[in-house]
Amino acid sequence: MGDTPVLMIDDLKTYFFTDRGVVKAVDGLSLEVGRGESLGIVGESGSGKSVTFLSVLKLNQYPSRIVSGRILFEGKDLLQKSEAEMVDLRGTKISMIFQDPLTALNPVLRIGDQISETIIFHQKRAFFRNASISRRVSNWMNPWAQKSLEKRARDRALEMLELVKIPSAVQRLEEYPHQFSGGMRQRVVIAIALSCDPSLLIADEPTTALDVTIQAQILELLAEIRQKLKMSLVLITHDFGVVKEVCDRIAVMYAGRIIELSRVSDLLGNPRHPYTRALMECIPDASKKKVRPIPGFVPSLIDLPGGCSFHPRCQYAMERCRMEMPSLKQVEERTLVRCHLYD
Amino acid sequence: MENPLIELRNLKTHFRIRRGMIHDLIEKKSFVHAVDDVSFEIRRGETFGLVGESGCGKTTLGRTMIRLVEPTAGEFFFEGMSVFDMAPEALRTLRKELQIIFQDPYASLNPRKTVHHIVASPLRTHQIVDRTQVKEKVLDLLDKVGLQREHVDRYPHQFSGGQRQRIGIARALATSPRFIIADEPLSALDVSIQAQILNLLEKLKEEFHLTYLFISHDLNVVSYFSDRVAVMYLGQLVELGKADIIFKSPAHPYSKALISAILNARSDHSKKKIRLLGDISTPIDPPPGCRFFKRCYSKKGNICEDSNPMWVEIEPGHYVACHHFS
Amino acid sequence: MVILWILIAIFATQLAPHDPHKGNLFKRLAPPAWMKGGEARSLLGTDHMGRDILSRIIYGSRISILIGAVVVFVTTTIGIFFGLVAGFYGGKLDALISRTVDVLMAFPYLVFAIGMMAVMGPGMLNLMLALIYKEWDTVCRVVRGEVLAIKKIEYIDAARTVGIKNARIMFGEILPNVMSPVIVVSTLRVATFIIMEASLSFLGLGVQPPTPAWGSMVSEGRSFIFGFWWISTFPGLAILTLVMGINLLGEGLRDTLDPRLKE
Numbered sequence: 001m002g003d004t005p006v007l008m009i010d011d012l013k014t015y016f017f018t019d020r021g022v023v024k025a026v027d028g029l030s031l032e033v034g035r036g037e038s039l040g041i042v043g044e045s046g047s048g049k050s051v052t053f054l055s056v057l058k059l060n061q062y063p064s065r066i067v068s069g070r071i072l073f074e075g076k077d078l079l080q081k082s083e084a085e086m087v088d089l090r091g092t093k094i095s096m097i098f099q100d101p102l103t104a105l106n107p108v109l110r111i112g113d114q115i116s117e118t119i120i121f122h123q124k125r126a127f128f129r130n131a132s133i134s135r136r137v138s139n140w141m142n143p144w145a146q147k148s149l150e151k152r153a154r155d156r157a158l159e160m161l162e163l164v165k166i167p168s169a170v171q172r173l174e175e176y177p178h179q180f181s182g183g184m185r186q187r188v189v190i191a192i193a194l195s196c197d198p199s200l201l202i203a204d205e206p207t208t209a210l211d212v213t214i215q216a217q218i219l220e221l222l223a224e225i226r227q228k229l230k231m232s233l234v235l236i237t238h239d240f241g242v243v244k245e246v247c248d249r250i251a252v253m254y255a256g257r258i259i260e261l262s263r264v265s266d267l268l269g270n271p272r273h274p275y276t277r278a279l280m281e282c283i284p285d286a287s288k289k290k291v292r293p294i295p296g297f298v299p300s301l302i303d304l305p306g307g308c309s310f311h312p313r314c315q316y317a318m319e320r321c322r323m324e325m326p327s328l329k330q331v332e333e334r335t336l337v338r339c340h341l342y343d
Numbered sequence: 344m345e346n347p348l349i350e351l352r353n354l355k356t357h358f359r360i361r362r363g364m365i366h367d368l369i370e371k372k373s374f375v376h377a378v379d380d381v382s383f384e385i386r387r388g389e390t391f392g393l394v395g396e397s398g399c400g401k402t403t404l405g406r407t408m409i410r411l412v413e414p415t416a417g418e419f420f421f422e423g424m425s426v427f428d429m430a431p432e433a434l435r436t437l438r439k440e441l442q443i444i445f446q447d448p449y450a451s452l453n454p455r456k457t458v459h460h461i462v463a464s465p466l467r468t469h470q471i472v473d474r475t476q477v478k479e480k481v482l483d484l485l486d487k488v489g490l491q492r493e494h495v496d497r498y499p500h501q502f503s504g505g506q507r508q509r510i511g512i513a514r515a516l517a518t519s520p521r522f523i524i525a526d527e528p529l530s531a532l533d534v535s536i537q538a539q540i541l542n543l544l545e546k547l548k549e550e551f552h553l554t555y556l557f558i559s560h561d562l563n564v565v566s567y568f569s570d571r572v573a574v575m576y577l578g579q580l581v582e583l584g585k586a587d588i589i590f591k592s593p594a595h596p597y598s599k600a601l602i603s604a605i606l607n608a609r610s611d612h613s614k615k616k617i618r619l620l621g622d623i624s625t626p627i628d629p630p631p632g633c634r635f636f637k638r639c640y641s642k643k644g645n646i647c648e649d650s651n652p653m654w655v656e657i658e659p660g661h662y663v664a665c666h667h668f669s
Numbered sequence: 670m671v672i673l674w675i676l677i678a679i680f681a682t683q684l685a686p687h688d689p690h691k692g693n694l695f696k697r698l699a700p701p702a703w704m705k706g707g708e709a710r711s712l713l714g715t716d717h718m719g720r721d722i723l724s725r726i727i728y729g730s731r732i733s734i735l736i737g738a739v740v741v742f743v744t745t746t747i748g749i750f751f752g753l754v755a756g757f758y759g760g761k762l763d764a765l766i767s768r769t770v771d772v773l774m775a776f777p778y779l780v781f782a783i784g785m786m787a788v789m790g791p792g793m794l795n796l797m798l799a800l801i802y803k804e805w806d807t808v809c810r811v812v813r814g815e816v817l818a819i820k821k822i823e824y825i826d827a828a829r830t831v832g833i834k835n836a837r838i839m840f841g842e843i844l845p846n847v848m849s850p851v852i853v854v855s856t857l858r859v860a861t862f863i864i865m866e867a868s869l870s871f872l873g874l875g876v877q878p879p880t881p882a883w884g885s886m887v888s889e890g891r892s893f894i895f896g897f898w899w900i901s902t903f904p905g906l907a908i909l910t911l912v913m914g915i916n917l918l919g920e921g922l923r924d925t926l927d928p929r930l931k932e
């Protein structure tokens with residue numbers, strides 16, 4: 001991986017400032033996503049996985065705020081950028097899709113319009129950002145400018161629907177979201193996300209709300225698109241099986257930090273961190289191997305335990321674990337673990 | 344062989360779709376065939392898993408059994424008694440034996456009532472113990488499900504999802520039922536909490552000699568927890584048999600596709616994957632013929648479109664509804 | 670502020686300096702105490718019959734509050750009952766109740782009240798009956814809406830599977846969850862009724878003279894408004910302050926009740 005990573009997060013801290021106290025949703029997170037690479041982020045609720053990527057897009061809403069750190073996208077620090085610059089990036093270079101395709105689509109607009117809308121919006125912004133005065137005037141005087149823009153957007157929308165394998169795409173452009181099933185809607189959402197050719201797609205639990213057979217279709221689609229467009233993908237999920245299908249590397253998060261990061265096959269075959277191990281042992285499957293729940297509860301993010309956040313529940317906990325937070329260290333090539341067992 | 348605890352025969356639950364006064368008067372009636380001619384047995388002490396994707400009718404089936412929804416046709420025998428023919432009073436008494444755990448831990452508990460009230464209400468309704476002993480029995484139940492006694496006077500919103508689910512379980516156990524329908528009890532919970540509740544359900548099954556109907560769309564959980572499994576698609580059963588057989592060598596094309604779509608960190612990915620095209624069809628006014636016809640990748644011929652396949656026993660205890668076998 | 674008025678109403682007999690009914694014709698049309706020609710005896714002046722305005726206002730508060738409270742209480746009870754039944758049972762019963770409510774809602778409030786009073790004749794009791802007769806529709810609507818929403822939530826199904834009887838479910842499980850918006854709406858409606866009463870008395874349909882009621886006081890003072898403004902103004906101010914106080918109370922209630930539930 002020679003060139004600059006598409007995304008590099010350096011010691012990100014995002015906190016929620018609530019009446020009850022400061023919720024340290026993301027507390028010192030660092031990771032990298034290479035060009036064309038697919039990274040899976042696995043964690044349970046409260047681990048901070050979604051908040052991390054909302055922070056990348058600077059979509060944090062009150063009462064949350066990015067407190068410190070750097071987020072480098074294609075080498076440039078996003079935290080230094082203005083909101084206007086972020087708007088230019090969102091939907092174009094960095095796209096995000098979410099869990100529920102039903103609420104992601106506007107029920108009163110046609111599908112074709114929803115896809116074109118993004119394209120037209122960004123085209124116009126780009127035009128007005130870059131164009132010289134004379135070009136702007138000639139554009140204003142051209143009565144067909146809008147129409148031709150709309151046509152181009154339409155063609156692109158059709159292209160996108162075909163890319164996500166929606167049959168009879170031409171008719172489907174004119175239809176409304178309620179005429180599509182859950183899986184189809186998620187495909188449309190992906191089409192919108194890809195319409196402006198992003199270098200990074202962030203997918204937050206994209207298949208959690210879908211049936212098993214549909215989930216399989218969507219994951220296959222994502223893997224294919226990634227190959228075709230040489231796009232980087234971040235897939236946030238709680239399901240190891242999903243990550244195994246689509247990702248090159250996995251990062252496991254707990255209480256706002258990454259506790260293990262390595263290649264998929266390495267991590268699944270030989271999980272290092274006690275939490276990762278315990279999590280994998282909780283998952284039932286047909287082998288009927290006894291499921292062993294993790295003792296204790298996920299800690300409150302307002303009141304984290306001292307030292308390593310996982311130590312109260314860890315069967316290997318040592319004295320040191322109570323006192324000192326371990327740092328994320330490389331234990332093998334491309335394998336990082338945050339645990340005193342490996343220091 | 345011992346008499347089965349539960350016996351379902353030709354159960355049908357259809358819902359009429361209303362489209363507006365004029366439409367309803369003029370046009371032919373439309374029905375959602377949520378459950379369409381389902382028959383099976385559940386034996387004493389077993390965990391019977393029911394799987395399927397959205398729209399297959401598994402939740403409606405559970406609710407019909409417990410009469411939250413009225414059946415359209417068919418029979419349901421509990422210990423040989425016909426449940427659908429029962430008078431309201433007899434039905435209320437039956438509710439002691441047949442309980443349900445709901446999917447959503449946030450919606451299944453009345454937010455205005457304390458834990459004590461919620462768990463005590465079945466005790467009081469059926470007068471299981473007399474007044475003075477209610478409190479003690481409630482505390483006892485809380486112990487059994489792993490909740491702290493001190494929390495008995497708290498309100499649901501003060502508990503986490505997993506704890507709320509435990510309260511729901513305590514409520515279901517209050518009348519010492521023989522049969523519990525668990526309708527997606529783990530779906531709303533985190534992975535590590537799911538494991539806790541799963542272990543709890545196992546423990547309780549042994550301690551109370553329970554029989555479970557475990558309804559879920561999560562195939563991993565069902566494969567782990569069930570003795571026998573039935574697969575549903577669009578209101579009908581397509582396959583039924585012992586859990587290990589169904590998951591290792593499914594016979595019906597739909598079961599095959601479903602099981603090959605299961606993703607698991609430990610699973611062997613070299614196995615061939617079957618990908619279904621298209622979406623799940625709707626259970627509204629289904630055409631004659633096999634329900635799976637539109638998405639089937641191994642159709643036998645015209646017969647699949649024209650007639651609904653028969654339920655056939657291909658091995659002892661292993662049943663399939665597919666023209667390849669009839 | 671509301672509490673102040675309630676206290677005044679309760680202790681009216683002690684507070685009022687004069688008998689509100691008896692007038693001293695010699696002292697008629699005397700201005701409030703701080704103006705020229707006024708006396709300390711009649712702090713807010715006297716009306717055209719010589720009756721002390723302050724006392725009348727004080728006694729009038731009783732009427733206003735009484736009417737407001739009673740009407741609200743009765744209509745709320747009726748409304749809750751029908752709303753619960755309509756929402757819970759649905760079907761034909763619901764259709765029947767809902768259509769009735771729709772018909773009632775179609776009438777503009779004041780017109781209906783005036784109509785009823787015209788038929789029944791004036792007087793306090795009739796006034797209350799007229800208001801009650803019309804008003805339960807709003808509460809019923811609100812309650813029914815809430816019931817429909819709550820009916821779908823799983824804990825109602827859970828109650829049914831436990832074997833609880835329908836009536837118990839309605840009153841035991843659903844009602845407590847419905848109460849919060851109802852309480853808020855009811856408090857605000859008290860204010861509406863007070864104004865209703867005032868309007869009807871103003872029109873001469875409500876409480877009859879010589880019983881003091883704020884609305885009729887304002888009405889009586891109409892002819893004198895240019896020279897003797899105090900006869901209408903002070904009762905008007907009384908109405909204003911009480912209603913405003915209630916509205917604020919209602920909003921305050923809404924704010925404290927709601928987030929606490931969703932905590």
